[in-house]
Structures are given as C-alpha cells and as structure tokens.
Amino acid sequence: MESPALFWMAAGEEVRCLLCPRECLIRPGDVGACGVRKNVAGNLFSLNYGLACVAVDPIEKKPLFHWKPGSRILSLGTVGCNLFCPYCQNYHLSRFETVAGLSEITPEEVLRLSRERGTPSVAFTYNEPTVWYEFVQDASQVLKKAGKGVVLVTNGYISKKPLEDLIPQVDAMNVDLKGFSDRSYARVGGTLDPVLRTIRIAVERSVHMEITHLVVPGVNDSLEEFEKMVLWIAGVSKRIPLHISRYFPAYHWDRPPTALSDIEAREEIASRALDHVYAGNLPRRENTFCPACGTLLIERDRSGRVKTHFTDNGACPRCNTSTGIVKS
Numbered sequence: 428m429e430s431p432a433l434f435w436m437a438a439g440e441e442v443r444c445l446l447c448p449r450e451c452l453i454r455p456g457d458v459g460a461c462g463v464r465k466n467v468a469g470n471l472f473s474l475n476y477g478l479a480c481v482a483v484d485p486i487e488k489k490p491l492f493h494w495k496p497g498s499r500i501l502s503l504g505t506v507g508c509n510l511f512c513p514y515c516q517n518y519h520l521s522r523f524e525t526v527a528g529l530s531e532i533t534p535e536e537v538l539r540l541s542r543e544r545g546t547p548s549v550a551f552t553y554n555e556p557t558v559w560y561e562f563v564q565d566a567s568q569v570l571k572k573a574g575k576g577v578v579l580v581t582n583g584y585i586s587k588k589p590l591e592d593l594i595p596q597v598d599a600m601n602v603d604l605k606g607f608s609d610r611s612y613a614r615v616g617g618t619l620d621p622v623l624r625t626i627r628i629a630v631e632r633s634v635h636m637e638i639t640h641l642v643v644p645g646v647n648d649s650l651e652e653f654e655k656m657v658l659w660i661a662g663v664s665k666r667i668p669l670h671i672s673r674y675f676p677a678y679h680w681d682r683p684p685t686a687l688s689d690i691e692a693r694e695e696i697a698s699r700a701l702d703h704v705y706a707g708n709l710p711r712r713e714n715t716f717c718p719a720c721g722t723l724l725i726e727r728d729r730s731g732r733v734k735t736h737f738t739d740n741g742a743c744p745r746c747n748t749s750t751g752i753v754k755s
C-alpha cells in the first residue's frame with residue numbers, strides 16, 4: 428500500500444531519502460535502491476506500508492537466546508532491503524517483485540493477531556525492517572501501549588535520527604553484523620560505521636541486544652577481522668550474545684557451505700572475549716552456561732524444547748552472577 432514516507436527532503440523535482448545511510452536521490456516516478464520508497468510527483472511514499480507475511484516462531488529462531496527464552500513470537504515481514512548480499516538467505520523477500528504473496532494488515536490487526544496467537548511479543552523480521560519504517564513505527568506504538576514486546580531483526584543500516592525516534596518502542600534487537608571492515612561491507616553494498624552506531628545507541632538505550640555473524644567464504648572469512656569485531660563487541664558489553672552462523676549456498680553465491688572448522692575457530696576466538704557465544708546450526712553448542720561458575724542456565728534441545736534454570740531476575744541460581752537474561 429502506498430503511504431506517505433518519513434525522513435526525506437525535496438531536491439528540485441527529485442527527493443533525497445534520509446532513512447538510511449545510502450541517502451538515495453530519487454527521480455520522479457523512480458524508487459530508491461531498496462525498491463520500496465518512491466518519488467510520486469516530488470513526494471516520497473512507502474510502497475510496502477501494511478503489506479505483510481505473518482507467522483509464529485520460537486523466539487530462538489530470530490535468534491534471540493537471552494530474551495524471553497522458550498517463548499513464541501509473532502513474526503512479520505514484508506519486501507525490500509537496503510543492503511545487497513549476494514548470498515542473501517531471504518532473497519525471496521528482499522526484492523520488491525515478490526509483493527504479490529503478501530496480505531494487507533493494520534497496526535491494530537497486528538495486536539489482535541498477537542493476542543489471538545498468545546504471543547507476548549512481536550518481531551519485525553524476514554526482510555529488513557528499516558525499509559518498512561513507517562509501518563513498524565505505527566505498529567510498535569500500538570503494541571507497546573498494549574504491553575507487548577517489540578523486536579527488530581535488522582542489518583542495523585539505518586540513519587541516526589530515524590533510529591533514535593524508533594528506539595523507545597523497541598525492547599530487543601538482533602543485529603546482523605556482516606563483517607568488521609568497509610571492505611566486507613562493500614561486498615553487500617554498505618559501510619560498517621552506521622551499523623556499529625546502531626548497536627551502540629541501542630545498548631545505551633537499554634535495548635536487549637544480540638548479534639548474528641554469518642561466516643561467508645569469500646566475503647568475510649578473515650580471522651583477523653573477526654577478532655577485531657569480537658573485541659569491539661566486548662568493548663560495548665561482553666554480555667552481548669554472539670551467534671556465529673554457517674552460510675549455505677543461496678541466491679547468487681554458490682561457494683560450498685562454511686566449513687565446521689571455520690566456525691569452531693571463530694567460536695574459540697570469540698569465547699576468549701565474550702560471555703556467550705553460540706554456533707548457529709550446531710545444536711549441541713546452543714546451551715547457555717553461567718560465565719562465572721559454568722552452571723547450566725538454559726537448555727535447548729534439537730526439537731526446540733527450552734528449559735530454563737536462571738532466577739527471576741536473570742541471575743545464576745548457584746553463584747548469583749547477573750547475566751542480562753530476560754525472563755518470559
């Protein structure tokens with residue numbers, strides 16, 4: 428649905444979109460690089476407002492491991508993305524051509540669906556929520572008023588002002604950190620600094636943060652760069668869970684899947700600096716332990732069952748170390 432967009436300025440007949448660091452200059456009748464923001468007679472419109480696919484997922488699938496573990500979450504996505512990963516694992520939703528499979532929905536219907544399905548929270552996920560900004564903001568306000576949790580699963584590639592305006596409505600984020608250099612980000616059509624800024628601002632505003640890093644052969648496979656990334660994360664907070672994921676061939680990238688030894692090498696490096704490191708797609712590595720005494724805090728089995736053993740305020744029951752885990 429076409430709806431007036433936020434964050435843009437007129438530039439003659441063209442408009443400059445200010446939503447993400449790309450700052451597209453868009454000619455009349457054209458769309459920006461994300462494919463979902465259009466110049467209509469000198470005004471910018473969002474083309475995907477209220478167009479969604481909806482599902483209910485275990486929250487661990489986002490992945491969020493330390494925020495309401497074991498709960499289920501209403502998950503909404505649309506089309507459009509402002510980065511261009513050649514290995515995109517969700518490419519059927521990242522481009523605008525696939526809009527035909529989506530249904531119309533209002534912010535109030537999102538709340539109704541969340542109540543009907545009994546989910547304590549709602550995630551904006553699957554595609555990039557930044558380029559769904561106006562709908563995410565409207566729906567988040569309705570959800571927050573009703574006491575629902577709001578989650579963004581995002582690439583973090585958003586400009587400062589839109590992020591700061593949205594963040595009071597956001598409880599938790601998983602940011603996909605694609606590398607730790609402009610060289611790695613050039614492979615996906617972006618730059619690193621805006622993503623780091625998003626993580627820093629969100630943590631400063633007490634948003635629960637988890638980070639995913641997909642290891643893609645030929646894109647971000649430098650161990651030196653990975654080590655720098657981990658040290659940077661630890662400098663923000665060593666309690667931020669890091670999910671290291673294996674890539675599988677998709678979209679335009681046909682290299683073989685990430686070798687298990689490559690994941691294990693990163694797991695070892697990250698574990699030296701961070702309290703909680705998970706190796707995605709390797710279920711035996713997905714339990715949570717107290718970083719101080721090693722007590723098992725959260726058990727996750729292959730069938731998706733989750734058992735928690737931490738205290739109501741997220742501390743270890745044995746040594747009382749605070750972990751930052753948020754109970755359902």
Ligand code: SF4
Nearest residue numbers: 444447450451459461
């Ligand atoms: S949100 Fe879309 S149109 Fe706006 S600057 Fe980013 S890619 Fe361009």
